[in-house]
Amino acid sequence: MKRRIKIIVDIAMFLLFLYLLSYRPGMGLLLHAKIGILLFILFLLHHVLNVQWYRTLHKGRYGFRRFLLTGFDFLLLAAMVCMMVSSLMLSDMVFPVVGICMTHGWRQLHVSASAWCFLLMAFHVSMHLQGMFKRLQRKLRQTAFEYVYYLFLSAVIGAGIYCFLQSGLWPRVIMAEQRSLFISDSRLFFSEHLGIVAGSSVMTHWILLGAEWLKKQ
DSSP states (O other): OHHHHHHHHHHHHHHHHHHHHTOOTTSOHHHHHHHHHHHHHHHHHHHHHTHHHHHTTTSSOOOHHHHHHHHHHHHHHHHHHHHHHHHHHTGGGTOGGGOOOOOHHHHHHHHHHHHHHHHHHHHHHHHHTHHHHHHHHHHHTTSTTHHHHHHHHHHHHHHHHHHHHHHTHHHHHTTOOOSOOSOSOHHHHHHHHHHHHHHHHHHHHHHHHHHHHHHHO
16 A cells, blocks of 8 residues: 555656646746645655665665665755755745745756756656566567567667757756746657656666676676
């Protein structure tokens, strides 16, 4: 039961975050702020449900996969905290009673932290899909579909790289000035960002396979 709740919370967080990331004029700052608060609540719930992970951090040995996952999870935590702090500093736009003065710097930090959160979240999802890729690979090994499978994965990586370059995430990551921070086509936005997640999942799978192969040499 707890596992199902964790999966539901994680999926809800990802979908809400994508929606918030797609913000554009006309969606309403108040709605954006309310969904942001809901995301923050789910973020806290996620950590409560996974408190056992913190208790086992000092136990066991750290192989390449565990070291990578733990490191990037802490980076994701830091990016989420930056995003939420910057949200608070921008809250006077929606809740004037807070009395916090908005500055361009906080807005830039919020946009950049959001981009980092997405990329790190995509990597986090990718790490947890590794088992699925390995099971599928074992089933297709030495079958007529094996090379078709590898060709398909290569195409997914290519599409993911293309989506990343087209999405405008890179300028946000490095806090570069942009002509516009808003998304004009929501369907294109979701297609590009889901493409990035798919591409990063396959890339992560191959990186981990490569690390396993090197370990055996």
